[in-house]
Amino acid sequence: MEYVNPEGLRLDGRRPMEMRQLRAEIGVVSRADGSAAFEMGNTKVIAAVYGPREVQNRSQQMNDQALVRCEYSMANFSTGDRRRKTKGDRRSTEISLVIRQTMEACILTHLMPRSQIDIYVQVLQADGGTRSACINAATLALADAGIPMRDLVTSCSAGYLNSTPLLDLNYLEDSAGGADVTVGILPKMDKVTLLQMDAKLPMDIFENVMQLAVEGCKAVESYIREILLENAKMLEIRRGA
Amino acid sequence: MVGLSVGEKNFIKHGIAQDLRNDGRKRLTYRPIYVETGVIPQANGSARVKLGATDVIASVKAELGRPSASHPDQGKVSIYVECSPTAEPSFEGRGGEEFSAELSTALELCLLGGKSGAGAGIDPSSLSIKEGKVCWDLYVDCLVISSDGNLLDALGAAIKAALSNTGIPRVQVREAASSDEQADVDVSDEEFLQFDTNGVPVIVTLTKAGRHYIVDATSEEESLMSSAVSISVNRQGIICGLTKRGGAGLDPSVILDMISVAKHVSEQLINKLDSEIEAAERANEEEP
Amino acid sequence: MRGIQLSFSNTQKLRLEKALAQLESISSKVNSNATVIVADTIPVDEDAALKGHGTLEMGKNVIATVCGVVERVNKLVYVRSLRARYKPEIGDIIVGRVIEVAPKRWRLEINFSQDAVLMLSSMNLPDGIQRRRTAVDELNMRSIFVESDVICAEVRGFQHDGSLHLQARSQKYGKLERGKLLKIPPYLVKRRKQHFHHLDQYGVDLIFGCNGFIWVGEHVDVKDAMVEDQVNKPDPQNTNSASLLGSSEEPTYTPLETRQYICRIANAITVFSALSFMVNLEAVIETVTLSLSLNLGVHEMLEAEFHVQVAEQEAERRCTSSRRK
Numbered sequence: 001m002e003y004v005n006p007e008g009l010r011l012d013g014r015r016p017m018e019m020r021q022l023r024a025e026i027g028v029v030s031r032a033d034g035s036a037a038f039e040m041g042n043t044k045v046i047a048a049v050y051g052p053r054e055v056q057n058r059s060q061q062m063n064d065q066a067l068v069r070c071e072y073s074m075a076n077f078s079t080g081d082r083r084r085k086t087k088g089d090r091r092s093t094e095i096s097l098v099i100r101q102t103m104e105a106c107i108l109t110h111l112m113p114r115s116q117i118d119i120y121v122q123v124l125q126a127d128g129g130t131r132s133a134c135i136n137a138a139t140l141a142l143a144d145a146g147i148p149m150r151d152l153v154t155s156c157s158a159g160y161l162n163s164t165p166l167l168d169l170n171y172l173e174d175s176a177g178g179a180d181v182t183v184g185i186l187p188k189m190d191k192v193t194l195l196q197m198d199a200k201l202p203m204d205i206f207e208n209v210m211q212l213a214v215e216g217c218k219a220v221e222s223y224i225r226e227i228l229l230e231n232a233k234m235l236e237i238r239r240g241a
Numbered sequence: 242m243v244g245l246s247v248g249e250k251n252f253i254k255h256g257i258a259q260d261l262r263n264d265g266r267k268r269l270t271y272r273p274i275y276v277e278t279g280v281i282p283q284a285n286g287s288a289r290v291k292l293g294a295t296d297v298i299a300s301v302k303a304e305l306g307r308p309s310a311s312h313p314d315q316g317k318v319s320i321y322v323e324c325s326p327t328a329e330p331s332f333e334g335r336g337g338e339e340f341s342a343e344l345s346t347a348l349e350l351c352l353l354g355g356k357s358g359a360g361a362g363i364d365p366s367s368l369s370i371k372e373g374k375v376c377w378d379l380y381v382d383c384l385v386i387s388s389d390g391n392l393l394d395a396l397g398a399a400i401k402a403a404l405s406n407t408g409i410p411r412v413q414v415r416e417a418a419s420s421d422e423q424a425d426v427d428v429s430d431e432e433f434l435q436f437d438t439n440g441v442p443v444i445v446t447l448t449k450a451g452r453h454y455i456v457d458a459t460s461e462e463e464s465l466m467s468s469a470v471s472i473s474v475n476r477q478g479i480i481c482g483l484t485k486r487g488g489a490g491l492d493p494s495v496i497l498d499m500i501s502v503a504k505h506v507s508e509q510l511i512n513k514l515d516s517e518i519e520a521a522e523r524a525n526e527e528e529p
Numbered sequence: 530m531r532g533i534q535l536s537f538s539n540t541q542k543l544r545l546e547k548a549l550a551q552l553e554s555i556s557s558k559v560n561s562n563a564t565v566i567v568a569d570t571i572p573v574d575e576d577a578a579l580k581g582h583g584t585l586e587m588g589k590n591v592i593a594t595v596c597g598v599v600e601r602v603n604k605l606v607y608v609r610s611l612r613a614r615y616k617p618e619i620g621d622i623i624v625g626r627v628i629e630v631a632p633k634r635w636r637l638e639i640n641f642s643q644d645a646v647l648m649l650s651s652m653n654l655p656d657g658i659q660r661r662r663t664a665v666d667e668l669n670m671r672s673i674f675v676e677s678d679v680i681c682a683e684v685r686g687f688q689h690d691g692s693l694h695l696q697a698r699s700q701k702y703g704k705l706e707r708g709k710l711l712k713i714p715p716y717l718v719k720r721r722k723q724h725f726h727h728l729d730q731y732g733v734d735l736i737f738g739c740n741g742f743i744w745v746g747e748h749v750d751v752k753d754a755m756v757e758d759q760v761n762k763p764d765p766q767n768t769n770s771a772s773l774l775g776s777s778e779e780p781t782y783t784p785l786e787t788r789q790y791i792c793r794i795a796n797a798i799t800v801f802s803a804l805s806f807m808v809n810l811e812a813v814i815e816t817v818t819l820s821l822s823l824n825l826g827v828h829e830m831l832e833a834e835f836h837v838q839v840a841e842q843e844a845e846r847r848c849t850s851s852r853r854k
Contacts, residue, residue, distance in 0.1 A: 071334070
């Protein structure tokens with residue numbers, strides 16, 4: 001099947017190095033300490049952060065740092081075919097673990113000992129790149145909750161089909177059988193914090209694809225930065241002296 | 242959720258007795274309802290309803306299936322509710338399962354009919370394509386994103402809005418060689434039939450606190466309720482279903498009174514909801 | 530906007546934007562440049578500068594760890610975060626809810642990263658005598674506070690593990706009943722000299738907790754500790770018996786008018802919190818007067834039109850106060 005036509009356009013009309021449209025909104029769940037909705041094309045994700053608050057399970061309490069917990073769940077209607085099991089299956093558990101580890105690395109947990117931070121990510125629509133959208137939404141929600149972090153974490157995916165590196169795969173491109181590289185970076189520190197790939201790629205092509213994904217992460221970062229700065233300015237103006 | 246102190250509960254109860262609730266509403270006033278349709282483009286129909294701080298999404302997916310042997314001329318409808326942990330940390334893992342199951346059952350009771358399929362708010366015989374062979378299976382999936390009380394009413398409104406947004410593809414049935422074989426169907430990609438939602442009821446939940454009942458309770462008010470009755474009423478004023486929650490016993494005359502109050506309130510609610518759904522559909526069309 | 534979804538008509542949107550633009554024009558220019566988000570570099574003059582809260586030293590740069598505004602006081606550079614959990618300071622007046630009754634102490638939830646502790650010894654005994662707490666007192670802790678009670682207290686200090694110690698020794702602290710508890714983000718409450726407000730004209734008590742919990746309730750006279758305890762006894766008994774009977778014949782009803790004022794004040798504070806304006810007494814009273822002058826029903830205060838009017842009023846108020854300066 002042709003994923004990149006001779007003119008260089010993909011199935012949805014994008015160019016190979018073009019990302020899908022990003023849209024973010026802060027403060028969607030009023031009850032949570034911090035929340036955000038993030039959209040990458042048709043992939044829609046909501047993240048809510050509760051914390052830092054008292055640890056609910058005494059046995060898990062850590063005396064010198066905060067406990068970070070994460071749960072990833074997909075809505076029944078999020079995929080094309082109706083999902084039977086929305087959470088607790090292996091994919092969800094793995095993604096919960098991945099998000100937790102990624103965010104834990106950037107949260108300054110030692111500033112909030114004996115407390116617990118809960119990150120809940122809910123996928124409303126899945127069209128490829130859910131992992132990345134979840135991490136981006138979680139970063140926004142954590143910043144909204146005022147939780148101190150070393151750096152923002154942004155994530156993006158890239159693949160290789162029809163001998164072309166493609167940025168930000170959607171579901172059709174992802175299920176085509178080519179490689180799918182998901183990268184998460186700490187942009188200011190210029191460090192890679194998440195790197196996952198399935199299928200196989202020759203080494204030199206892998207470098208290209210990973211570089212493309214890192215570029216995508218930087219593009220996401222500038223968008224998130226814009227949103228957060230605008231939000232912070234707005235809050236400060238409204239608050240007044 | 243952490244409970245309320247005795248002093249606060251008394252304050253709310255006395256407020257209800259004096260017809261001035263905590264946020265200033267009267268006993269039978271609903272919070273403003275906000276409807277958005279078509280939020281899940283992948284589904285056949287979807288809607289998002291916000292009732293105060295309560296936020297729910299309902300989506301309708303239609304799949305082809307075989308009708309059950311006992312009702313060959315009817316399609317199937319199933320309703321499933323899920324509570325996302327974003328609404329409440331206690332919904333994490335399996336914490337929200339019991340509550341979700343309770344909501345799903347209550348919704349099915351209120352919107353779908355009895356075992357014979359009679360008297361349903363959503364008519365299953367309209368979902369039949371070829372008797373005994375092919376029918377539509379409607380899967381109504383709901384997700385609770387944020388909860389501030391009165392989830393049943395919000396879910397009922399969301400399902401009604403999602404159904405009015407639903408487009409069922411037109412089907413052409415190709416005759417099968419023998420009556421045993423699976424009939425071939427051509428599912429059209431372009432033509433859609435709008436679902437008829439005139440008969441779909443809305444759910445009105447009356448919460449009893451002290452000696453009076455209120456409509457559209459917030460989660461604070463729900464924490465001091467003794468019992469709650471949810472009644473689904475359709476536009477014609479016919480009651481389609483009834484559920485009672487809560488441990489306190491109710492005098493039968495009280496229940497009858499609640500039913501008449503619910504019928505009265507439901508008229509305004511149906512009108513408000515219909516106008517909101519229309520506005521949402523118009524907003525969708527205006528968008529490029 | 531956070532909270533309840535409001536549907537603004539086009540004219541309302543324009544008016545709201547105009548009011549917000551007015552606020553922007555009078556806001557401090559310094560501040561708007563000093564807004565930072567996570568991982569933004571903070572320009573620091575010399576190495577001698579003290580790096581305070583919200584900053585992190587990364588190599589040669591100082592970066593912000595939260596979204597907020599950079600504040601500089603002499604040599605101290607810190608980032609004042611916006612929406613965050615409560616940051617306690619000693620002497621703060623807070624309002625909290627009891628979660629647990631533990632040996633010799635109560636645990637309270639106060640919107641902090643840990644629960645606060647109120648020791649039995651930091652609380653006045655019901656009979657008012659200053660004496661050593663005995664085992665009998667410990668067994669009778671539930672007669673003072675039970676789970677879910679709303680309490681007003683003061684921050685006494687920090688424990689070694691970072692949790693808070695509270696004290697409620699004065700008569701103005703203690704259990705709060707007959708009213709409503711509101712939760713707003715703590716950064717909207719400014720630390721002032723007075724946090725207890727008694728609004729005579731409405732007969733309403735208003736307590737601004739520094740942790741973002743605000744209590745609005747019917748006025749309760751602060752009982753003098755020196756006066757005989759007879760005044761104390763009838764009240765707890767009444768509320769207890771009423772809760773047992775569950776009847777609405779409680780002799781101490783909150784009169785409807787006071788209740789209306791309580792609901793109006795609560796709604797005014799909710800509107801302020803939805804618009805992210807700083808909450809203070811004068812602004813709240815002005816808002817309530819505005820709603821009364823417009824003859825709005827109590828519930829209509831939560832509608833879109835009133836939000837726009839409050840925004841306009843706030844813009845006016847800040848303009849006039851900045852002109853006066």
